Amino acid sequence: MVRLSEDPKYGFAIGRVRALEPALIDRARYERFIRARDEEEFVAILGETAYARFLDGGATGVAQALDNAATENAAFLSAYAMDVWLIRLFSLPKAFRRLKTRIKQVLAQGQVGNQLAEDLQATGMSPADVKRVVEEVERFTAHKNPAIVDMAVDRLAQETELALAEQSDFLLGYLRLHADIENLRTAVRLRAKEDGERVRAEEMKMAFLAGGTLALNSLLAGMMQPWPAMLELLAKAPPYGAGSEAFREYLDQGRMAVSEKRSFARMEKLGREAELRYLLQTRYATLGHEPLVTFFLLHENEQRNLRLLYAAKLAGLAPEETQDLVAYAE
Secondary structure, eight states: OOOOOOOGGGHHHHHHHHHHGGGSOOHHHHHHHHTOSSHHHHHHHHTTSGGGGGOOSGGGGHHHHHHHHHHHHHHHHHHHOOOHHHHHHHHHHHHHHHHHHHHHHHHHTTOOTHHHHHHHHTTTOOHHHHHHHHHHHHHHHHHOOTHHHHHHHHHHHHHHHHHHGGGOHHHHHHHHHHHHHHHHHHHHHHHTOOSOHHHHHHHHHHHOOTTOSSOHHHHHHHHTSOHHHHHHHHHTSTTTOTTOHHHHHHHHHHHHHHHTTOOSHHHHHHHHHHHHHHHGGGGGOOSSSHHHHHHHHHHHHHHHHHHHHHHHHHTTOOHHHHGGGOOOOO
8 A cells, every 4th residue: 555645634624525425426326327228217316316416407417417516526626625736736637638629729720830839838838848749739730640639738747747746655656557557558559550560659659658667668569569478578567567367357358359349448447447446545544635635536437437328328328338338446
């Protein structure tokens, strides 16, 4: 277990968190959502939860209800977080999503270079980061690959969050785990592409998130191997080590998604659940910022689950197809 902060100034916040935790959706209720016959039944089940107060307009109000719940979750964190760096850290994902949108607007207008640099500088970004993002965007104009924008911003977001999280061993561990999970998923996805080793390696380098324990060279070497050798090579790498069943299952689900032309939903679910299990280390903490952060992130995960389940219900997916959309740990 990672060392927690034991900061006594979060005592009241933890009391509020412990009082609200029972309202989080449990596995049994997720099963009811999964097996709901249609969107109307989905809304009826949602009306039995803490989300009832946000519902307005039946099925047409689900998206807005979840948006309102997300706003309240962010406000709760801001109200009880006693450190400015912590509030700043969890405001970054939304800011970087807006940045992606802005960059793509600039590209659509044919404005790169100076215009984009001015927009980025207005966000308070450092000159070095501005230069790097502009260069990545200019690559887009050459390669016509919109994913490059997302990869560039995701890398920048990870590096910015790691810098802010230096004051918390717990959050550094969480971001490192996130980097490993995402880098492995990228490696598995690229391993299946037919673009040639050089092209795949270049994309892996562009997508690689900093801070994890898996080295870029290890991932590149694994991508060049047949599936069994790749899985064996990566399974021996830290932080998992040989014999980690959860890790092997994560990789194997990726292999099956590729070789059997399945969705990556199962692999993504397992990755998200690994992050949730990490967060649950704070279950018995009595001091520090960690339980507040965990509650915020568990609530975010819950809202993501509900959005995915509702979209699946609207699309008419069968319960067995929606099962893998829910990430849950206990």
